[in-house]
Amino acid sequence: MDKFVVYKSILKGQVSASGSKNSSLPIMAATLLTDETCVIHNVPDLSDVRTMARILENLGKKIEFSGHTLRIHSRRQRNYVAPYRLVRTMRASFCVLGPLLAKRKKAKVSLPGGCVIGSRPVDLHIKGLIQLGAHLIIENGYCVGHTAAGLIGNHVFLGGHFGSSVLGTGNVLMAATLAKGETLIEYSACEPEIADLVSFLKKMGADIQGGGTQLIKVKGKKELHGAEHTVIPDRIEVGTLIAASLATRSPLTIKNVHPLHMTSVLECARRMGAQLRMKKNILTIRPPRKLRPVNITTLPFPGFPTDLQAQFMIPLCLADGVSLITEKIFPDRFMHVAELQRMGAKISRSGPYAIIEGTRSMYGAEVMASDLRASAALVIAGLVSQGKTEILRIYHLDRGYYKLEEKLRQLGARINREKQ
Numbered sequence: 001m002d003k004f005v006v007y008k009s010i011l012k013g014q015v016s017a018s019g020s021k022n023s024s025l026p027i028m029a030a031t032l033l034t035d036e037t038c039v040i041h042n043v044p045d046l047s048d049v050r051t052m053a054r055i056l057e058n059l060g061k062k063i064e065f066s067g068h069t070l071r072i073h074s075r076r077q078r079n080y081v082a083p084y085r086l087v088r089t090m091r092a093s094f095c096v097l098g099p100l101l102a103k104r105k106k107a108k109v110s111l112p113g114g115c116v117i118g119s120r121p122v123d124l125h126i127k128g129l130i131q132l133g134a135h136l137i138i139e140n141g142y143c144v145g146h147t148a149a150g151l152i153g154n155h156v157f158l159g160g161h162f163g164s165s166v167l168g169t170g171n172v173l174m175a176a177t178l179a180k181g182e183t184l185i186e187y188s189a190c191e192p193e194i195a196d197l198v199s200f201l202k203k204m205g206a207d208i209q210g211g212g213t214q215l216i217k218v219k220g221k222k223e224l225h226g227a228e229h230t231v232i233p234d235r236i237e238v239g240t241l242i243a244a245s246l247a248t249r250s251p252l253t254i255k256n257v258h259p260l261h262m263t264s265v266l267e268c269a270r271r272m273g274a275q276l277r278m279k280k281n282i283l284t285i286r287p288p289r290k291l292r293p294v295n296i297t298t299l300p301f302p303g304f305p306t307d308l309q310a311q312f313m314i315p316l317c318l319a320d321g322v323s324l325i326t327e328k329i330f331p332d333r334f335m336h337v338a339e340l341q342r343m344g345a346k347i348s349r350s351g352p353y354a355i356i357e358g359t360r361s362m363y364g365a366e367v368m369a370s371d372l373r374a375s376a377a378l379v380i381a382g383l384v385s386q387g388k389t390e391i392l393r394i395y396h397l398d399r400g401y402y403k404l405e406e407k408l409r410q411l412g413a414r415i416n417r418e419k420q
């Protein structure tokens, strides 16, 4: 197992965002909707992407990964089972369920199980697929289903008490592309990763209106064909770099930024006092000397993303006053708080709220990464803390950030990967 050793650093220079992990994963699952070859560019080589590749190989796909391009072919031998040993390591694997039911008319996909960021049910995925005519039961920890006569288009409402479900929308949308007749998905997630999935499905021949909107209309097709696609830049990686720039008070230039995917995050950085300049897809950020405290509420897109809540907590720990974070998507996603307190941060947490009192300095400690985004937050905390910070269990970070420590090192960060 590896760990990071991080020291207080000032960053400077230019860095490029990689392709989006959360776009790549459902797009890879969507290739199950055809037997033809698909080519996907700008895919980050991450352990989550490798896990999805293993699941697809298990289901009869042959995958070539070269540079950042994935070529996904079909083999003769087909399977319809996504086993627990693979699904439990990555919840996004559950979105093979919709494509399998639509194309192979049966599926046996393990339920993902517990998750460190809180309760993450899949009831909306299941409800939506049942409304498209799938027969689904839960048996021995698996979601087992078939659709003898094929799926049938319907009006599906995907709203929950929190808003909509991103992967739930992906699952139902993919299934609807091969259903008979028309499907209307109401309260679909508007995240850019869903819009990217829609754009890939259209290249495969799907008839879809909407995407990145709360209403998506799909006219089912008899079959879809192979397609070539380039995945969007990773907005969460961009946001993580912005949080690092703010916390270390270092000016940075970030390339490959899609500004419309980042509005709430850029707005938040501005409210904290940063000067931002966007030219084409290049963002220049100039943080203030004194960070202003702000209140952040995580919400579905275009609101502030839950996937950046932990990272933005670090500049708030150093801001000139008191900030409030309200976590509306995953109310228990605060595992990083206890570790940050050990580094001198003044945070009190109550339910979905974290009250952060800005402090002058934080100090290094030995800390434990608990999930992907919390790991990134601890890295940023290490970059602003006096002395040495050792971050254990960084395999979480390797699931979702492409060469983050190399990118930070190129910007001048003192960060090294060592054996734990």
Ligand code: EPZ
Pocket: 022, 023, 025, 091, 092, 119, 120, 121, 122, 123, 124, 125, 126, 160, 162, 164, 165, 166, 167, 168, 193, 306, 307, 328, 329, 330, 372, 373, 400
């Ligand atoms: C996606 O997960 C992302 N994962 C998550 O990113 C992200 O945090 C999340 O969306 C929210 O933006 C991928 O794209 C691979 P949801 P997803 O279903 O789709 C509740 C990261 O760090 N819900 O939109 O699984 C759920 O409990 C990861 O990269 C139900 O109640 O999230 C939560 O409160 C972590 N029933 C809310 O919806 C359901 O059937 C949003 O979850 C499904 C979800």
